[in-house]
Structure formats: C-alpha cells, structure tokens
Amino acid sequence: MSTVDNREPVSVDDATEANSAGARGPRVWLRNIAFLGPAFVAAIAYVDPGNVAANITAGARYGFLLVWVLVLANLIAMLIQYQSAKLGIVTGTSLPTLLGRRLGTRSRRAFWLQAEIVAIATDLAEVLGGAIALQLLFGLPLVVGGVIVGVVSMLLLLLQNPQQQRVFERVILGLLAIIVIGFVAGLFVNPPPAGEVLGGLIPRLQGPETVLLAASMLGATVMPHAIYVHSALVIDRFGVSKTSVRKRRLIRITRWDVVIALIIAGTVNIALLLLAATNLLGIEGTDTIEGAYDAVSNALGHGMATIFAIGLLASGLAATSVGSTAGAAIMGGLLHKRIPLFVRRVVTVIPALIVLAIGVDPTWALVVSQVVLSFGIPFALIPLGRLTGDRELMGEFVDRWPLRVAAGVSAVLIVILNLTLIGLVLTGSA
Structure with missing residues (x-):
C-alpha cells in the first residue's frame, strides 16, 4: 500500500491532489477557487460598523493623519x-479548543471571561x-x-452549520x-488628493486623542473573535485533513484566501x-455616523448617502452573524459547553439594546467598543503565535522564523499601544 507521511494511506482524493499539487492551468485554478471562502x-x-465609526471619526477629525494605522x-x-x-x-482543532485543553480550570474560565467581554463588545458595535x-434609511427609533x-x-x-457552510459563505459574500x-x-464621485493620501502613510500621532x-x-x-473563529471555519469547510499532501494544498489555497479577502x-x-478626510474634515458634527451621513448627502447627493447607509446595514447584519458564530466557538472550546446560537444571540444583543435605550451617543459607544477589542487582541495573538510555533504540535508546518518574528513584533506593538492608552486614561489625558 502507498503511504504519505507517518504511513497514512493515500486515498483517491489525496492521490489526485498529489498529482495536481504542482500542476497549473484553468482547471486547477477553478478547483482552487472553489476552496476559497472561510x-x-x-x-x-x-x-x-465599529470600523465605520472609528475610521470616519479619524478622517473627519484628523484628515489623512492615521492612514498608516489602517x-x-x-x-x-x-x-x-x-x-x-x-x-x-494542520491540527484539525480550533484555537479555543486547543487553549481549553492546555489551560487549567480557573485559567480557562478567566480566559473565557475576557474573550466573552470582547465578544459582547463586538455585538454591541454590530x-x-x-x-x-x-x-438613517427609514427613520426607525x-x-x-x-x-x-x-x-x-x-x-x-x-x-450556519457545517452542512450549509457554503450557503452561509455565499450569503456573507x-x-x-x-x-x-x-x-x-463615494471615492469615485470625489477622489481624495493623492499627495495627502501618501503623506498619511508616514507613521505619526498628534496628542492623546x-x-x-x-x-x-x-x-x-x-478583531480578536475573528482570530478565534477562523481556525473553526476551516474545519467546518474542509473537515479534518489526515495527510500532509492535503494539508499543504489547503494551506496554499488559504494563503490566497486570506490575502484576497483582507x-x-x-x-x-x-x-x-x-x-471622511476628503469630504467631512472640519465640518461640525461629522465625527458621528449620523453627521457623516448628512454631510455625505450634502456633498455627494442623497443617493450616495443612501448607498452608504445600505452598506452600513449590510455590515451590521453580516458581522453580527459571524460574531455569534465566533462566540459559540469560544465558549465550546474553552468551557466545553455549547448553547444554541439563537439563545446566545438573544443574550448578547441585550447590552446593545440597553445602550440604545438609555441614550448613549451610539457613535462614541462604537468607538469605545473597538478600544475594548484592542485590549483583547494580545490574549488571542500571543497564544496563537506560540501554538503555530510549536514544532511538536505543528510538525513540518511549524511557523518559520520570519513569520514568528513578524508575529512577535505585531504582538509587542499592540501591547505597547494598549499600555500607552491605559496610561492616558489613568492620567485623564484621553
């Protein structure tokens, strides 16, 4: 019997993949495109919507200053x-599940709590x-x-279930x-000045805000919850791969999937x-989504503002579905408990409804929710880097040193930014 790595039997599918691994041509590309989606x-x-609030606020207040951050x-x-x-x-296991297996009971619960706070902040924004x-579209309260x-x-x-994963992906697409x-x-109606856009690529800040x-x-x-859920999405989509040939092919396709999507x-x-920087800079009240909508309507026309609002609605609906899926994966992996997605959706939507009911400025609440997410990033990013750099766990697919260095530098930068923000908040400067 033919074998591939660790004496695993080669199935017909695996043999086909092995024969086509180095092949090129329309059929191969089409077959690979079918794997895109997670x-x-x-x-x-x-x-x-958190991106909308944060980016519009940045552009309306500081123009092109923070393009480099994005x-x-x-x-x-x-x-x-x-x-x-x-x-x-590679592992056939999601990041939350791997963490749940390696952490003690108290650590698992503490880790889940911070991840759950991040998930609630995500739901709040969406x-x-x-x-x-x-x-904006219909005048509803x-x-x-x-x-x-x-x-x-x-x-x-x-x-959202493994049997209908492709249907869910098509709806999200x-x-x-x-x-x-x-x-x-809107950028095609009034393009930004190229020189100022390029100037925004120079890293710099102006004050605590x-x-x-x-x-x-x-x-x-x-997004922390996107880090947790992506490892689960590929398992739902591709199943558990048992041979190196299949893993290698899926990793190669996933690399393109990630690059194109992001x-x-x-x-x-x-x-x-x-x-925002082109049309809203210096205009009073445009650092809120509602103000931005009005300003876009005045500057580019009501039709363009309506298209903007429809995009905002689509982002809220799509993101809240993905967020609920991520929250379920986090709870299942860390607490070994699963609750129906519908129940979870009802529970996590309550804080957002409370914020809306008590009259908190929604745009500012969106911006603050994104700051909460920023604090959750290291808790996902650092364990992820350690696991993908673990040769015993990843085998031949362990991260090479350039990737490990890049991940480490990213984690350090995020931690420094968060510590700086904490200092500003404690001193009352932010």
Missing part, C-alpha cells in the same frame, strides 16, 4: 488570520451600527432598529459586495477614512 467570512469582522493593522490582520487558519488545517443604518437587526441575524444563523459598494462608491483613535482603529481592524476589507477601511 477567510471572506472572517473578513466580515474587519468591515463591521495599512499596518491590515498587514497584521493578514498575518494572524493566516496563522489561525493554518492552525485549524447591533448599534445596524440600528443607526435603519434609522434606534431600539426598534436594534431589535430588527437581532432578529434578522438570528435568521442568518439558520445557515453577497453582503460583503454590498458593503464594498456602499463604502467605496489620536492614540485613542489609533487603538480604536486597530481594535476595529484586528485586501478587500483593507480597501473598504481605508476608503472610509479617505471619504
């Missing part, structure tokens, strides 16, 4: 989403954003809009297309900041 689902987390954050996101997906493919969009977003997201969750059109279209915004933009772009997400994020 990264696009994870990428929805990178274009949620570029850096997107590069970090590509790195860690690739690591997360590779971990799932429900608030969807509620704001419904108010924010609380009513929040309830509608929660209900629609529950319906989308009916598609459709919403992603709406998001891209909604947030990028830009540190807060940078942390918010980082938290909105590098280039799209990064383009949307940068477009939001450029839209």
